[in-house]
Amino acid sequence: MRHFLRWRLCRIYGSPAGALAKIPDELEAAEAGPLLCAGITTINALRNNxxxxxxxxxxxxxxxxxxxxxxxxxxxxxxxxxxxxxxxxxxxxxxxxxxxxxxxxxxxxxxxxxxxxxxxxxxxxxxxxxxxxxxxxxxxxxxxxxxxxxxxxxxxxxxxxxxxxxxxxxxWYSGTAKDSEDTLNFTALTGVRPNIETFSLDQAGEAYERMITGKARFRAVLKMD
Missing domain, CATH: 3.40.50.720 (NAD(P)-binding Rossmann-like Domain)
Structure with missing residues (x-):
């Protein structure tokens, strides 16, 4: 299993080590990124209310x-x-x-x-x-x-x-590191996938422009390799 370090925008739960979530092998890193924001927020809202x-x-x-x-x-x-x-x-x-x-x-x-x-x-x-x-x-x-x-x-x-x-x-906000891991595992198990557009790091400006104008379908993801 790989690990993803998720820094929360609204809350920090514990130490940086406590923000680690395992990424299942079935998910690509580019797919996992949006799940740790949009994914965890929506599934937590649905399952906790x-x-x-x-x-x-x-x-x-x-x-x-x-x-x-x-x-x-x-x-x-x-x-x-x-x-x-x-x-x-x-x-x-x-x-x-x-x-x-x-x-x-x-x-x-x-x-x-x-x-x-x-x-x-x-x-x-x-x-x-x-x-x-x-x-x-x-x-x-x-x-x-x-x-x-x-x-x-x-x-x-x-x-x-x-x-x-x-x-x-x-x-409704997102959730904890454990919620992140639950989201990733459920997603891998059920075949849910985010619709993403990938860009290289030197295309960051283009990715930002597509995101800010609402043209990205539906998440713009930067790949470091």
Missing amino acids: GARGRDVVAILGLGGLGHLAVQYANKLGFKTVALSRGKDKEQLAQELGAHIYIDTENTNAAEELNKLGKAKIILATAPNSKAISELVDGVPPNGKLLIPAASGDPIEVSPLQLLLYGRSVTG
Whole structure:
């Protein structure tokens, strides 16, 4: 097994040695990198917030976080609903493992979720505050709207939307070194893979430009060799 040293942006757990996670041989280093950020964040959100069995789990967005979240939700056994803008995203959603696709551009996503019996968890991976706000009414009683993607714009939610149904809206960070290792092992076992573009170190500027303009599909990875 190889080892990967993960320096956390938000929290440091213990000593540097405590931040080591074993990478299974089945995973390439370039694949493992995104899993230790987008991967651990999405799978931890899905497995630690009360969803069980065939519960409906909805994923907003099919980008860097979302394309992994849909795969994980499917492999964890949830009835997986992908939400994104435009009919052209439906094929990608199905390829990733979504059982149902909802086009948020042409339908009321909250109403569509209500028809499905509502979602136990809505994981809002797209940093779009307007789209997130529109999903609050699709959260069932005692359900959760989880936000792992940062946006500077405020989210609109009324107290009545929360109080009458016991809903919660909360942020979600990544996890510990043990969570990182769990993520890597689960990914290797189930065949989940990040969609990446690789660049050499001298192409770092190009990689950054594709990332910052949203053109990368879906993670830009620098290879040192």
